[in-house]
Every structure is written in C-alpha cells, then in structure tokens.
Amino acid sequence: MIDALATEWLKLRTLRSTSVVLGVVAAVVGLMTLLAWWSARTWDRLPPGQRDHLFVSPLPEVTHMLASLCLAVLGVLAFSGEYGTGMIRTTFTVLPSRGRVLAAKAGVVGVVAVCTGLAAVLATYAAGRLLIGDRPIRGQSAEALSGQLPHFLAMSLSIAMFALLGLCLAAITRSAVAAVAILVAVWYVLPIVGHNLPAPWDERVGSILPGALAGQLAGTGNPYSVAGALLSPPAALAVMVAYVAVPYAVAAVLLARRDA
Amino acid sequence: MIEVRELTKRFGRTVAVDGLTFHVKPGQVTGFLGPNGAGKSTTMRIILGLDRPESGEALVGGRRYDRLRHPMREVGALLDAGAVQGGRTPLGHLSWMARANRIGRDRVVSVIEQVGLAGVARKRIKGFSLGMRQRLGIAAALLGDPAVLLLDEPVNGLDPDGVRWIRELLRGLAAEGRTVLLSSHLMSEMELTADHLVVIGRGRLVADTSMRELTAVRDVFVRSGRAADLATVLSAAGGTVTPEDGGGLSVRGLDATRIGDLAARHAISLYEVTPRGASLEETYMRLMAEVAAQEANR
Numbered sequence: 408m409i410d411a412l413a414t415e416w417l418k419l420r421t422l423r424s425t426s427v428v429l430g431v432v433a434a435v436v437g438l439m440t441l442l443a444w445w446s447a448r449t450w451d452r453l454p455p456g457q458r459d460h461l462f463v464s465p466l467p468e469v470t471h472m473l474a475s476l477c478l479a480v481l482g483v484l485a486f487s488g489e490y491g492t493g494m495i496r497t498t499f500t501v502l503p504s505r506g507r508v509l510a511a512k513a514g515v516v517g518v519v520a521v522c523t524g525l526a527a528v529l530a531t532y533a534a535g536r537l538l539i540g541d542r543p544i545r546g547q548s549a550e551a552l553s554g555q556l557p558h559f560l561a562m563s564l565s566i567a568m569f570a571l572l573g574l575c576l577a578a579i580t581r582s583a584v585a586a587v588a589i590l591v592a593v594w595y596v597l598p599i600v601g602h603n604l605p606a607p608w609d610e611r612v613g614s615i616l617p618g619a620l621a622g623q624l625a626g627t628g629n630p631y632s633v634a635g636a637l638l639s640p641p642a643a644l645a646v647m648v649a650y651v652a653v654p655y656a657v658a659a660v661l662l663a664r665r666d667a
Numbered sequence: 668m669i670e671v672r673e674l675t676k677r678f679g680r681t682v683a684v685d686g687l688t689f690h691v692k693p694g695q696v697t698g699f700l701g702p703n704g705a706g707k708s709t710t711m712r713i714i715l716g717l718d719r720p721e722s723g724e725a726l727v728g729g730r731r732y733d734r735l736r737h738p739m740r741e742v743g744a745l746l747d748a749g750a751v752q753g754g755r756t757p758l759g760h761l762s763w764m765a766r767a768n769r770i771g772r773d774r775v776v777s778v779i780e781q782v783g784l785a786g787v788a789r790k791r792i793k794g795f796s797l798g799m800r801q802r803l804g805i806a807a808a809l810l811g812d813p814a815v816l817l818l819d820e821p822v823n824g825l826d827p828d829g830v831r832w833i834r835e836l837l838r839g840l841a842a843e844g845r846t847v848l849l850s851s852h853l854m855s856e857m858e859l860t861a862d863h864l865v866v867i868g869r870g871r872l873v874a875d876t877s878m879r880e881l882t883a884v885r886d887v888f889v890r891s892g893r894a895a896d897l898a899t900v901l902s903a904a905g906g907t908v909t910p911e912d913g914g915g916l917s918v919r920g921l922d923a924t925r926i927g928d929l930a931a932r933h934a935i936s937l938y939e940v941t942p943r944g945a946s947l948e949e950t951y952m953r954l955m956a957e958v959a960a961q962e963a964n965r
Contacts, residue, residue, distance in 0.1 A: 410766065410767055410768070410769060411767065413766050413767075414763050414764075414766045414767040417759075417762060417763040417766055418763045421755060421759045421762075421763070422752065422754065422755075423754035424754075488752060489752070492749070492750060492751065492752050492753070493747055493749060493750035494750050494751055494752050496712070496717050496746060496747065496750055497746075497750050497751070497764070497807070499716070499717055500715050500716070500717065500732075500738065500739075500744055500746075501738070501739060501763075501764045501767045501768065502767050503716045503732060503733035503734075503735065503738055504733065664719070666712070666717060666718040666719060667712075667717040667718070
C-alpha cells in the first residue's frame, strides 16, 4: 500500500492539471484579498450612516465554496485523466490491485485537498483580517482565529469530501465531462432547487446537501447561505462520510468488475 | 512461460476469444498473428489481468498476473504506445512505474538510454512521434528486467533503423532465455523475428507451430517446352503436378534434383526449376481463407 501511495503521489505531483487547479485556488484567494481591500475602501468612503447597508459575504466561506469545486475537479482529473488517455491500463498493469489503486488515489487526493483547502481558507481569513481590520462590516466576523478554527477545519474537511466525491464519480463514469457535470449539479444546481422547495422541505433538503455540511459540522449553522442547518455536528459528519463512502463503495465494486 | 487455457471472453454478444489454449515457451520469440478483431489484444489484456475472462485462465510463470507482487519485474508489456499522459516526461512516466514496483532510479535512466531516448528524457511526451512513443513503451516493458515480455504491435511507427533495432533486441532477449510474445501485422518482419507462431482467427486457435514448419518448401515450380510430357513423366514418378496460370507446373512430392534427372532421362528441356517455400504472408493468407471458408460452412 505504501508503494501505491508513493506512486499515486508521484503521479499527481507530476500531472500538469494539478498545478493548474492549485493555481486557480491561489487565484481565488487573490480574488478574496481584492474583495477584502475593496470592502475596506468602500466602508471608509461611505458616510457613517450608510455603512450599515454594506454587506460582504464571509470571505473564508466564499473561498470554501469555490475551492470545493476546484478540488473536486482535481479529484475528477486524478482518475479521468488516465481513462481519457488509456493510461489507466498502464496503471493497472503496474499495480494490478484495483482496490489498492483507488485507495491510494483517495488517500493522496484527500490529503492534498485537506491541506490545500485549509491553507486557502486560512490565507483568505488572514487577508481579510489584515485589510478589513476591525471595521464592523456586515458579514465579516472579527472573531479571533482560535474561535473560527473549528469552522475552518470543517471547511477543509468539506473540501476533501468534494475532492473524493469527484474522484469516485470519475472512477464510476470514466469520463471527466460526466463527472464534472454531476459535481456542478450537486454543488450549484441542487442548492437552488432545494431552496425553492416548499417549506419545510427547503430547509430539510438544504441541510443535507454537501455544501451545507461544513457549517453544521462546526456548529455555526449557515447564516448567510441558502443552505439549511437542521443537522447536529455528529449528524453532519455522518452525512459527510456518506457522501464519500457510498460513491467509493460503488467505484470499488465497478473497478473490480469492469474490464480496464 | 505463458499458459493460456480454455480462455473465453465475450463483449456483449460478440465472442472475442473462444476456448483459446496455447503456451508460449521461453528462449524463443513467439509471433502472435491474426486479423484485426481476431482477439489478439483481448488475449494479451486478459494475460495482463486487465480484462476479465468469462471462463478459462491465463497464467504467467504459473500464476495469475494480478497475484504478482511486483508484476513489472516478472512481466514487461507494451499494449498501446499512446496510453501515456502527454504532459509527462519519459523520466517522470517511468519513475512512477518504477516506484510502484520498487525498481531503482538507476534502472530508469539505463532503460531510457537503452531505447535511445536519453536526449529527450526531460521533454514532454506530447510532442513525441509514434516511433518515440513506441520506444518509451518498450523502455517501460524492459524496466523491471522481466523474464516474460508481451508486445502488441511494437514496430508500428518505427523507422527502418528502429524496426531492425527492435528485431535484434527481441531476438537477443529470447536468446537470454526470456519468453517473448510479439504481435504484428507486418508479415515480412514477423518472418525475420519470430521462431514460433501462434495464429488465431475469430478468437480460436488456427495454428501453433514453428516458423520453419510453416514456411517449409512446399512445391517446385517447373517450366518446360514440353510441359504436358513432363507432367506425365513426373506423375508416373509419384509427383503431384498442377498446371499454373501463365504456364509452368507446380510439382509436389518430388524435389528439384529428382525432377531434373527425370527430365534429362526423357530428354525434356527445362527452362526453370525453382523450389518454393511459402512466405509467411502466403501461408497466413491461406490459413485465414480456410478460417473464412469454415465459417461460411457453419
């Protein structure tokens, strides 16, 4: 298993799309920095009476949302890139145990996603604190890092969940296009559909969608989002695990049964 | 040693491999022949554990491929030279394979030199010609210094130098006692490279024989001013004589010396006496025509 992990790490590291995706995540952080700078400047220029009208979405949460999609794409490419070129056959002749290949890919993608996600969210938080400072802009929390860290950790877990979901979807569909289409549906379309359901289903469905889980896991809820917040932290964790475990099991069975 | 036993594989309603049994012995190059869709690549994929057979089994060195701990050290394979990610370099591509099978980095460098890619070891594969990709695929097959090699169409896209290089490489590997299974559609090249042949058609075994037997002398072509008289003489002496289009006789059962003596005894002049071995291509075409005829009779 160590050989398989080292191999998949080597492969992911030397894959060009990896650096592209990580570059996009860095660009997202850059964009959030710009947004923080713009918010601070706008707040300063507004007459004091109108400052209450300024609302800026919590920047780490925006980073969380965008990084989720980026790393989900990274997860997709870690498998579909090999199916697209036929290299999957080389992989399976080099490492004939397909379960081990899937596990190794999942391990590597999961760790990369947690680390990248946490780094991106923390960098966004730092940029926000630095540029916005203690201006009481609505949507921006002035809470110290120690208070927000659980939420940031939950976000990075959620990003890893998206990445692993992407990996498993790519293993199941063997197609980048199909896997990304499903991901975008889960990430963007379903929350909108859920939000427009009649009560109480809007909140029920909104609570179990993948993007809603980080806030519920951290116990902060989802105050600025269309997502619901009915789950307790343990329940949110269980749903998060299910989003990975179920597709993973399907992928493992299909990989073992299908011709490569 | 590769053992294929009663292998059957279907894709939907199409039977790709149908009760196929053959052995590939070490110490010689075994050519694997058959028309497109005969099941060659499927058989190779099953040997490598990529496709799951409906029934039967394929063993390498007595074991199933997917039971091998470090498969590249026992079996080297080139299935599809295009099956690499263009963004990688030869060094990067071979490095992850080496890591998976605990093969040292010095071995990666040495196979890259051996296949003549040292100058482009750090260039992206995307810009490579088919010939260069084939060389990279061969480097991957040789990486683990395996006792068994499976190569599907390795000479595709190689220039004449490359074709000769791979012929000598494969003959050298076989001479070292390795098992080499080689598929190709280039009959003339196969004739020069292989010692033994496994021919399949429509998923079934058509021939499993040495190259020498398959291409042995089959008849003697004779041209004479008195063909009819000569035919009578040769038939009386036990030969089987068939007139050919464009004049001349095809004679079986008598060798050139005997034909010359008989003609001299009867004072029949000869213009040409040529012992003819079938080329591999002719023999192969004949075998395939037989397969087609059998199929039509079913």
